[in-house]
Amino acid sequence: MPTLFAQLSTLLSSLVLLFGITLLWRRSLHAYVDAFQWQSVTLSIVFATVAYFTSNPELYVVAAIFFVLKAVIIPLYLNRLEKQVGERPESQPYVNIATSLASAGLLVVLAYLITYPVVRVSLLPTRGGLPLAMGLIFIGLFAVITRKQALTQIVSFLVLENGIALLAVLGTFGVPLIVELGVFLDVLMGFLVMQVFVYHIHGTFESIDVEQLNRLKH
């Protein structure tokens, strides 16, 4: 019988993964932001859970910063951005929804395969969630590649980052605080830069469809 900690961490990780898969079957940008926001909230709960069971006060701090940054500030900015550049549904992603969902399933299976050696040698109570975190990383990567709008690409990238955060908290119970703070700073700055570029793309191309970004060849 797995411990409560093991069960909780696997359950919560599955939820985090599910919010990631939501990206692949919703079309409107609004749904993307919502899914990302709920995923970040769940992920902060994962942080807090791990902090509680490992009695690591530092992780509570990380959970709090994570919540403020990814569940409040970034979604706020995303919604504002969406209002300003105008909402247009992700009309025709490079891969259609049915294929996307099937690929997501395959990617999760792949994640189980490649993390198998890690899970096998690991003694962590949270090891059950590791393949799910890897699956989320793959799904984020897949979404970045197949979406066509700058904003949906950003949200996909943020989801990919959430996957890495999940991997870090489940696998290591938190990387050293100094690294964690640096990562937060980079996430925030990276997001702000990308946001500036959405305005630039909108301003110079009068649309945020990155399909038009095809001028540069040879």
Place this chain on the structure above:
Amino acid sequence: MTFLLLLLPPLLAAGLAFIVRSYRPLIGWINALFALVSLSAALGLAGQALAGGEALTFGPGQFLRSDSLSALLLVCVTAIAALTLFLSPGLGRTIGYTDTQLRRYHLFINLLLFAMLLAVVANNVGVMWVAIEATTIFSAFIIPLTLTKSSVEASWKYILLSSVGIALAFAGTVLAYLDFVALGGEAQNALNWPVLRATAPMLHPEIMRLAFIFLLVGYGTKAGIAPMHTWKPDAYGEAPAPLGALMSSALLAVAMYALLRWKVVTDAAVGGHYADNLLLALGLLSLGIASFSLVLARNYKRLLAYSSIEHTGLICLGLGLGPLGLFAALLHLVNHTIAKALMFFLAGNIERRYLSTLMENVRGLLKTMPGTGVLFAAGLLALVGLPPFGLFVSEFALFRAGFALGYFWLMGAVLVLLAVAFVAFIRHLNHMLYGVPPAGVTIGEAGNWRNGLLGLGLAVLVVLGLTLPAPLMGLLNQIVVSVAR
């Protein structure tokens, strides 16, 4: 103390550029002088590494660390940075930029420099990652200094691809750390490179194998190793010349440095030729893609970008070819850093005169700009690996390393690909140097100190081609010995 002299000047320079609301040429000059302070600090650290051999550390928990490998990189990065800052827009010429653009340029180029230096001296591989990620962000601010459709497109591709790539490198870092925590419990210094390396033989090889794939893809994206190279021609093609120079030489070197640090840990954990074989495969792929792209290139800045993919490939090959190969790879890194930085500044000169980056529009370079033309030709010949330039020596060393290990087919393929690149380069160069200059392009170029500075760089390349200076030789030997230990 030396560490502070190294890291503070770029921060101060960035602060100065930020505080002074409208840009003044004086700021640019002060920033350039600051870069010289960093350069002397780097030389000081290299001197100490040569004299002592032991790694120097600084700060709480040995936050900063410099061994012979860091010292070599520091000298390369700060030297190119000093050159870049002296040749930046806003020092005696504005080249059509507004004051706001110049202020932004000077702010972010110094922050970029700070992040690169921090990546090299950070003891903790997590902090190294944070610094390398920061370089992406800072450089993305400068590429679209003037907003055009092309520059926006290039920077978007650059920032998205690099961010995704570097995120994967973090996943790799986490995977390596995961095993460490499982073995020894949590420790604040577990991500410090010497600790990681000392523990590596006890780590599970299967986890480290997986981690290295992520790290290779991640830092490989940043270095522009094929098949993660696609952002490179776009970004280099659109970036202002000084940024192109810094990115294609120093930033590339920093990314390869991160990869080398992890390769050493992986080798200690996995053993055998696991990492070597991966590097050889990707190196050959980069070389192949780059050689044929060189043939098709129509834009001379993109031509330089493809050449940089080619040389990244060569460096990867060297890293996979044992101690002799490592020696050749590092020497090649130094040579390429100098040569590529020069070429981007010369390309900037050409672009300002011809107002086009397409090679079909650039004819009669020797007539219109004799100084730049001669330097450009010499630089291209250096890049294709002709004597008497340094790249000839390092490529030769690379082949020796490959043949010594019995990789005859591999080295044969490399030779063929280098020949393809050679022919492509010479054809493009002929087209640009001779012929009738297009109407409207002014003829003649006054001698100036800027070209003199570039000529000095070329002279260094010639020196490196004729002899291997004792301090450089000493540093390289120390690195090879310490990595093999």
